[in-house]
Amino acid sequence: MKHLLYILLALMLTPLIATSREADNNANRKKAQYIFLEAQRQKQLDRYDAYFDLLRHAYEIDSTNTDVAFYLGYSLLHTQPTQPVTEKALQMMKSHFIKAPYDLYETTTYADACLLLNKPEDALHALRTLCKHYPNKIELQSRLATAQSRSGDFKSAIETYDSIEALHGKSRTLAIRKAGNYFQLRDTTAGLDEIRSLLAEAPDNVDNLVFVSAVLSQFGEKDSALYYLDRAQQLEPDNGIVYQSKAQYYHLIGDSTAYEQHMRQALMSENLEIEDKMEMLLEYTRNLMKEGDSTGRIDTLMNVLIFQHPHQPEVRELYSEYLVAEQRIPEAIEQINYALDVQPTNEDMWRKLMILNMMNEDYPHAIAAAEKALEYNPDNISLYRYIAPSYLQMKQYDKAIKTYNKALELADTNDIELRSDLYAGIGDVLHETGDTAQAYQNYEHALELNPLNTGAMNNYAYFLALAETDLDKAERMAALAVKEQPTNPTFLDTYAWVFFKKKDYVKALLYIKAAFDNEDQPSVDLLEHYGDILFVNGETEQALEQWRKALMLEPDNKSIQQKINRKSID
Numbered sequence: 001m002k003h004l005l006y007i008l009l010a011l012m013l014t015p016l017i018a019t020s021r022e023a024d025n026n027a028n029r030k031k032a033q034y035i036f037l038e039a040q041r042q043k044q045l046d047r048y049d050a051y052f053d054l055l056r057h058a059y060e061i062d063s064t065n066t067d068v069a070f071y072l073g074y075s076l077l078h079t080q081p082t083q084p085v086t087e088k089a090l091q092m093m094k095s096h097f098i099k100a101p102y103d104l105y106e107t108t109t110y111a112d113a114c115l116l117l118n119k120p121e122d123a124l125h126a127l128r129t130l131c132k133h134y135p136n137k138i139e140l141q142s143r144l145a146t147a148q149s150r151s152g153d154f155k156s157a158i159e160t161y162d163s164i165e166a167l168h169g170k171s172r173t174l175a176i177r178k179a180g181n182y183f184q185l186r187d188t189t190a191g192l193d194e195i196r197s198l199l200a201e202a203p204d205n206v207d208n209l210v211f212v213s214a215v216l217s218q219f220g221e222k223d224s225a226l227y228y229l230d231r232a233q234q235l236e237p238d239n240g241i242v243y244q245s246k247a248q249y250y251h252l253i254g255d256s257t258a259y260e261q262h263m264r265q266a267l268m269s270e271n272l273e274i275e276d277k278m279e280m281l282l283e284y285t286r287n288l289m290k291e292g293d294s295t296g297r298i299d300t301l302m303n304v305l306i307f308q309h310p311h312q313p314e315v316r317e318l319y320s321e322y323l324v325a326e327q328r329i330p331e332a333i334e335q336i337n338y339a340l341d342v343q344p345t346n347e348d349m350w351r352k353l354m355i356l357n358m359m360n361e362d363y364p365h366a367i368a369a370a371e372k373a374l375e376y377n378p379d380n381i382s383l384y385r386y387i388a389p390s391y392l393q394m395k396q397y398d399k400a401i402k403t404y405n406k407a408l409e410l411a412d413t414n415d416i417e418l419r420s421d422l423y424a425g426i427g428d429v430l431h432e433t434g435d436t437a438q439a440y441q442n443y444e445h446a447l448e449l450n451p452l453n454t455g456a457m458n459n460y461a462y463f464l465a466l467a468e469t470d471l472d473k474a475e476r477m478a479a480l481a482v483k484e485q486p487t488n489p490t491f492l493d494t495y496a497w498v499f500f501k502k503k504d505y506v507k508a509l510l511y512i513k514a515a516f517d518n519e520d521q522p523s524v525d526l527l528e529h530y531g532d533i534l535f536v537n538g539e540t541e542q543a544l545e546q547w548r549k550a551l552m553l554e555p556d557n558k559s560i561q562q563k564i565n566r567k568s569i570d
Contacts, residue, residue, distance in 0.1 A: 032062030039071075052079065070096035070106055077113055086117055097126055102133045108140070111147065120151035138168055145177065154181040170201060172211060179215075192219060199228075206232045210245045217252055225249060240269025244280060251287070260284075260297060267304050274309055278318055281305060285322055298322060313339035317349065320356075327521075329360045345376045354386040363390040381411050385421060392429050400429045420450035424459065431463050439463065454481040454491065462494040465501045474498045482511075489519035493526050500533055508533045524554045531563070 039054035055072040063069065073092030076085055093110045101107060107126050114123035127144040134140055145160035161178045175198050182191035195215045198208045213228040229249060232242045243266035250258040263284055267277050285298050302319045309315050316339035323332035336353045343349065350373035357366035370387045374380065384407035391400035404426045411418050427442035443460040446453055457477040464474035478495040485491055492515035499508035512533045516522060522530075527550035535543035544564060551560045 028062050032058040032065050032068060036068050066096035066099045090117060101129045115147060115150060120147060123147045124151060138164055149181055154184045157181045172198060204235055206236050206239060210241060213245060217249060222253060240266050240272025243269060244272060264304060267301060274312055277305055278314060311342050313343045329356055332356055347377045358390060363393045366390045381407050388425055397429050397433050401426060416449050420446045420453045424453060424456035428459055454484045457481045458491050458494050461498060465498045468501055471498060471502050487518045489515040493529055496533060497529055505536045509537050524550045528560055
């Protein structure tokens with residue numbers, strides 16, 4: 001009897017318990033939905049951490065809310081792209097697709113995620129579902145074709161593009177994509193026919209004529225390519241794009257005369273964008289420099305472009321880069337000055353002017369450029385790194401050290417690399433003044449801040465070698481510098497000189513040859529070192545040759561002159 005009472009009591013309480021649970025579930029659903037709406041508000045305010053935390057909290061409260069699941073999954077996919085997480089994230093997004101397959105944004109995003117995670121079949125299923133529901137949305141049809149192509153179903157992709165074309169007409173984009181799928185099927189004829197079809201409805205469209213010509217050129221149909229370009233030129237004889245395309249065509253077939261003629265006409269055109277002209281000229285310059293051309297054709301075309309666009313600093317900068325490559329530094333400086341007249345706040349241009357003046361050994365103008373740059377960019381502490389070395393070259397050591405110290409005062413204490421470079425610079429100056437002890441202390445401090453400061457390691461090692469002090473330490477530092485930059489001729493020269501001082505002449509010769517091979521314009525010091533090392537290795541004639549080259553660069557160098565005289569007499 002008691003047992004029966006328990007059963008009856010349980011039966012009476014069950015509806016109450018179920019009702020209570022349902023009430024709790026409803027409350028949780030409402031709470032999760034509220035949190036989800038707040039998450040979306042935080043996202044609109046660009047508070048992405050709060051957005052993600054709120055999504056996660058909403059999902060913990062109600063994992064059946066597929067809106068929450070979708071957006072949390074999408075967030076996980078982008079913030080935690082590890083294999084287990086991405087699989088879970090995709091399943092969370094899929095749950096919303098199953099519940100609401102016609103939600104345009106969510107299903108499209110889910111399909112993109114499937115493609116990203118190499119699940120093309122799932123992507124195709126989602127996109128086909130959308131396309132059936134929105135049959136006239138061209139962007140969905142186009143996405144479907146892309147997914148079909150990426151999954152390797154090129155025929156279906158072509159059929160989908162045909163459907164788009166039937167609804168919306170031909171376009172160059174469609175023709176390109178259809179042709180691409182034909183090419184994937186190795187049906188080159190059908191692909192080229194598709195490209196030519198652009199001209200069926202618009203035979204006088206110059207843009208299409210140029211495009212068709214470019215594609216045909218790539219497939220070796222040069223006569224047809226030229227025919228379409230000639231047709232475009234007849235229709236629009238002043239069109240710069242046509243001249244540009246013809247220049248590219250003649251370059252392809254190796255007709256340099258016609259190439260240059262059409263380059264000039266393209267540059268003179270008023271309807272060709274300056275960016276296109278500069279790209280053309282840059283390519284042309286590279287080609288001629290590879291051929292070692294010295295006819296002045298590049299200068300002529302550069303001046304044509306400057307005449308057309310005298311107030312475009314980019315053109316002046318391009319010309320200066322060419323002039324630097326040709327070692328015409330004063331002319332390059334002139335072009336940068338013209339550019340700065342137009343764009344005086346350009347920090348990068350001021351830096352180039354400083355470097356060019358230093359390359360030209362015009363240190364007063366390098367300092368002036370740096371100081372002018374600081375007027376426009378007072379917070380750029382790195383500019384002091386150009387001023388101080390210029391003072392060093394001018395032997396104004398006090399000003400050099402003051403400049404470095406001022407930079408240290410202004411530099412961020414956390415900018416370890418900059419501060420390390422500044423201390424190394426002070427070391428360079430102090431060594432020149434003869435205060436080697438203080439110089440070494442500054443190098444040590446520089447390397448404490450940044451143990452991988454190769455410039456500090458190299459200079460420290462070289463000065464130790466000159467003083468023939470602690471040569472083992474010099475070798476270790478020089479070796480580390482060369483390891484970091486194995487083709488740096490200055491570092492290789494230092495390494496060789498350390499071995500020379502250690503009387504390891506075989507290794508010294510090995511590394512000095514490497515330094516020489518990696519330096520286009522050997523300095524006096526490098527040539528003299530090369531001669532010294534050759535001499536101790538018994539190669540006297542070769543040593544004399546290198547010393548004579550050094551003396552040609554510095555005729556007043558008495559040390560080199562004495563070596564030549566002494567060994568010539570011997």
